[in-house]
Amino acid sequence: MRLSRFYLPLLRETPSEAQIVSHQLMLRAGLIRQEGAGIYAWLPLGFRVLKKIEQIVREEQNRAGAVEMLMPTIQQAELWRESGRYEAYGKEMLRITDRHDREMLFGPTNEEMITEIVRTGVRSYKDLPKLLYHIQWKFRDEIRPRFGVMRGREFLMKDTYSFDIDKAAARKSYNKMFVAYLRTFARMGLQSAPMRAESGPIGGDMSHEFIVLAETGESGVFCDRRLVDMPVPGSDIDFEGDLQPIVDQRTSLYAATDEKHDAAEFEEQVAEGDRIAARGIEVGHIFNFGTKYSEPMNAVVAGPDGKNIPLEMGSYGVGVSRLVGAVIEAHHDEGGCRWPLSVAPFHVGLINLKPGDADADAACQSFYQAFGKAGVETLYDDTNARPGEKFARMDLIGLPFQVIVGPRGLKNGVVEIKNRATGDKSEASLGDAAEVIVAQVTKGLQHSL
RNA sequence: CGGGGCGUAGCGCAGCCUGGUAGCGCAUCUGGUUUGGGACCAGAGGGUCGCAAGUUCGAAUCUUGCCGCCCCGACCA
Numbered sequence: 001m002r003l004s005r006f007y008l009p010l011l012r013e014t015p016s017e018a019q020i021v022s023h024q025l026m027l028r029a030g031l032i033r034q035e036g037a038g039i040y041a042w043l044p045l046g047f048r049v050l051k052k053i054e055q056i057v058r059e060e061q062n063r064a065g066a067v068e069m070l071m072p073t074i075q076q077a078e079l080w081r082e083s084g085r086y087e088a089y090g091k092e093m094l095r096i097t098d099r100h101d102r103e104m105l106f107g108p109t110n111e112e113m114i115t116e117i118v119r120t121g122v123r124s125y126k127d128l129p130k131l132l133y134h135i136q137w138k139f140r141d142e143i144r145p146r147f148g149v150m151r152g153r154e155f156l157m158k159d160t161y162s163f164d165i166d167k168a169a170a171r172k173s174y175n176k177m178f179v180a181y182l183r184t185f186a187r188m189g190l191q192s193a194p195m196r197a198e199s200g201p202i203g204g205d206m207s208h209e210f211i212v213l214a215e216t217g218e219s220g221v222f223c224d225r226r227l228v229d230m231p232v233p234g235s236d237i238d239f240e241g242d243l244q245p246i247v248d249q250r251t252s253l254y255a256a257t258d259e260k261h262d263a264a265e266f267e268e269q270v271a272e273g274d275r276i277a278a279r280g281i282e283v284g285h286i287f288n289f290g291t292k293y294s295e296p297m298n299a300v301v302a303g304p305d306g307k308n309i310p311l312e313m314g315s316y317g318v319g320v321s322r323l324v325g326a327v328i329e330a331h332h333d334e335g336g337c338r339w340p341l342s343v344a345p346f347h348v349g350l351i352n353l354k355p356g357d358a359d360a361d362a363a364c365q366s367f368y369q370a371f372g373k374a375g376v377e378t379l380y381d382d383t384n385a386r387p388g389e390k391f392a393r394m395d396l397i398g399l400p401f402q403v404i405v406g407p408r409g410l411k412n413g414v415v416e417i418k419n420r421a422t423g424d425k426s427e428a429s430l431g432d433a434a435e436v437i438v439a440q441v442t443k444g445l446q447h448s449l
Numbered sequence: 450c451g452g453g454g455c456g457u458a459g460c461g462c463a464g465c466c467u468g469g470u471a472g473c474g475c476a477u478c479u480g481g482u483u484u485g486g487g488a489c490c491a492g493a494g495g496g497u498c499g500c501a502a503g504u505u506c507g508a509a510u511c512u513u514g515c516c517g518c519c520c521c522g523a524c525c526a
Contacts, residue, residue, distance in 0.1 A: 012475065012487075013461050017519050037518065091450090092525080109526095143450070143524060150526095157526060209526090285526060319526035353485060388486040395486095406485055416485090 001346070003381045007044050009033075010393060021216050022325035023148030025337050029397045031324070038145025038153030045397060046324065048345035050156065053323050054135055056187045056342065057158045064180035064239045066131040066160050071110050071117075073137055077103035079112045082297050094141045106139040111293050111315060114161045118311070119299035125165045125309070127301065129173055133160035135320060149321045150218065150281070156321040162288075162314040165301065170288055170312040174206050175243040177286045177316040179233055181210050182250075185283065186232040187448050188323065189340030190330055193227050195255040197285065206314070210284035211257065214329035217279035220258035222266050225274040227253040235449055257282075281326045288314040331421070337398025338421045342448035346379040347371075347441045349399040353387050353406030363405050363415065363430060370434040376441045395420065400444070401437055 011028045018024040026032045031046025042050055058068065074096070080086035086093075086105075094106040107113070114132060122130065135158045145153050162173035178194065185192035190212045197209040211221050213228065227250060237243075254269045256262070257280070266275065291310040294300065300308040331338045341347060348371060352364040364380065371378040379399060381390050387406070394402050404416040414427040417436065428436050 009459080011460055015460070016455090016462095019520080034518090138526085140525075144520095144522090146519085155526070159526095282526065317526055322526060386484065386486090386488070388484095388488080391486045393487080404485080408485060 001377075001379050003379055004383050006379065008397070009043070010396065018148065020147050020150065020218075020325075020329070021332055022150060022328035025328050025332060025396075026148055026325065029337055032149065034148075038142060038151070040149055040152060040154070045345045049324050049327075049339070049343055050321060052343040052345075053188060053327070054156070054158075054320050057184055057318050057320055058135065060180045060184040060187070061133050061158065061160060063183075063235070064131070064176045066133045066176075066180075068134065069132055070134045071107070071113050071136060073107055073139070075105050075107045075110075075113055077105055079116055080105065083112050083115075083293050084296060085112065092140050092142065094139045107136075108138055108140045109315075109317075110134070110136075110159060111161065111289075111313075112297065115293045115297045115299045115311075115313070118161075118163055119294075119297065122163065122299075122301055122311070124302050125304060128163055128165050128311075129169055130163040131160060131173055131176065132163075133158060133316075147218070148325055150325040152321065155319060158318040158320055160316040162312075162316070163299075164312040165303065165309065166312060167290075170290075170314060171206065172243070174286060174288050174314055175247050176239050177314075178208065178247050179237065179239070179243050181284050181286065181316075181318070182232055182246075183235070183237075184318065185210065185212060188327055188343050189448070190283075190323075190327065191228055192283070193221070193223050193255050193280070194250055195221070195223070195257055196251070196260070197287075205251070206286075206288035208251070208286050209257070209282050210286075211255075211280035212283050212323075212326045212330060213278050213280050214326060215279060216329045217281045219280060219282070220261070221256070221276075221278050221280040222258070222261045223255035223276050223278075224253040224270045225276050227255055228276065281322070281329060282319075283323055283326050284316075284318045286314070286316040288312075332398070335392070335398075336396035339398045339400055340421075340448070341400045341441065341444040344377075344400050345397070346377040346399050347445075348376055348378045348401045348403060348437060349394040349397070350378050350380045351390050351394060351402060351404045352380070352382050353390065353404065353408075355382050355384055357407050359410045360405055360407055363410060367403060367405070367415075367434055371438065374434075374438040374442070376438055401440065403433060403437060 008030045010030050014024045015027050018027055030043050032040040032042055035041050077086050093108055096104040098104055137154060138157050139154050142153050145151055164170040164173055192210050192212050194208040194210050197207045233246060254266055290312055294310040294313055299311045303309045327343055328337055331340060350364055350367055352360050354360045368378055368380050398420055400420050402418040409415050413430050415433050416425055417428050418425045
């Protein structure tokens with residue numbers, strides 16, 4: 001993509017309303033534009049990141065055996081009356097009436113709808129288990145939206161729902177999502193830790209929040225270093241196999257957000273050298289809620305004995321749009337964003353320091369074509385801006401690699417390659433540079449699978 | 450929802466107290482000089498001063514109502 005054709009409105013100054021770094025950078029780097037309190041338009045650069053993150057979430061859901069579908073954003077109040085939540089949900093729910101004065105709502109979540117869908121299509125215990133998910137925009141009329149997309153009112157969420165015949169089977173579904181989440185966040189270059197969460201009306205140990213560690217995270221977290229250092233399950237993991245050891249290994253170690261933190265317990269369970277007090281952002285929540293919806297909504301299947309049994313259910317959310325902010329919180333510096341390759345809006349920023357110079361133009365054109373052919377996504381700065389401005393701009397938007405092409409280097413047959421994350425700069429000959437970049441990008445992308 | 454604050458050009462802000470033809474920096478456009486880390490000179494364009502009523506000869510400025518946004522708190526993916 002040529003920068004001269006792209007839409008990238010950058011801000012030199014930080015808008016005063018942005019309080020946290022991800023919000024500031026998303027506005028400055030032209031990722032989003034606020035359209036109302038907690039409501040954002042995704043500009044082209046931000047949209048590309050959002051789609052990359054969404055795709056990783058999707059791939060890991062599919063790998064775990066979940067099946068994608070799509071439910072509407074607008075729901076009927078009637079459905080929510082069945083579960084009793086229409087009254088219970090409160091003002092967070094955006095209620096709408098249509099032209100016939102029918103009560104509608106913009107979905108804050110989809111438990112009722114998926115239950116309604118599945119109860120007609122699943123009749124026997126032989127039809128189970130089922131894991132269904134969708135990635136859809138939600139609306140929660142938060143009292144106080146803030147921090148940009150980190151706590152917007154409209155947000156993109158992946159929510160999976162599990163349906164099982166009994167508790168033991170439900171635990172298997174739960175474990176699949178638990179493991180899928182470990183992989184999902186790791187692929188985005190994030191360190192995550194599952195932490196015990198409110199177990200809700202059912203009780204038990206099947207509720208975890210997934211917290212991403214970031215220096216500027218919204219809440220304090222305390223955990224065992226060994227939890228963070230644990231290797232992420234590989235892409236060859238068998239989701240139909242026994243995942244319980246992987247889950248147990250992690251849930252046995254201390255991890256708590258500051259609301260649930262117990263200093264005494266922490267010190268008792270974790271050796272001093274292994275104690276991590278850090279900051280984090282909640283990006284996922286997995287939750288088993290048993291028959292909370294299946295009973296009132298009569299979602300039952302015939303068991304082996306012919307008797308109807310209410311479905312055992314769980315739901316598993318990932319804040320997709322929030323993750324864009326979380327990645328920035330975890331990967332930035334004074335200069336701007338530092339995207340991990342797997343979610344970067346483009347892999348490479350190709351800077352032509354002197355458009356109009358025949359050699360520079362020719363070299364850039366050949367890089368651009370070589371990258372395109374190799375599947376390396378490139379943003380080609382072909383504008384007439386001054387070098388300093390181009391460098392600052394490319395640092396701000398934070399593409400993982402920069403290829404800097406100018407007459408001065410070309411005189412010696414070299415271009416400069418900069419790694420945005422490490423800041424390392426190196427020279428490469430005109431002949432080798434494309435190959436070097438393609439190799440690094442390919443390797444990096446492979447690594448994040 | 451309680452408390453506080455703010456709406457003036459794309460962004461950051463001054464002007465308001467004490468009413469009198471709307472300003473500054475950055476950005477944008479034109480010309481010139483520059484050209485490897487956010488240049489310089491000269492000129493130019495761009496604003497229903499959030500909206501509406503009121504007071505007044507005259508309102509960005511005073512009054513009232515409404516709308517929007519931000520911060521702190523309680524709440525949340």
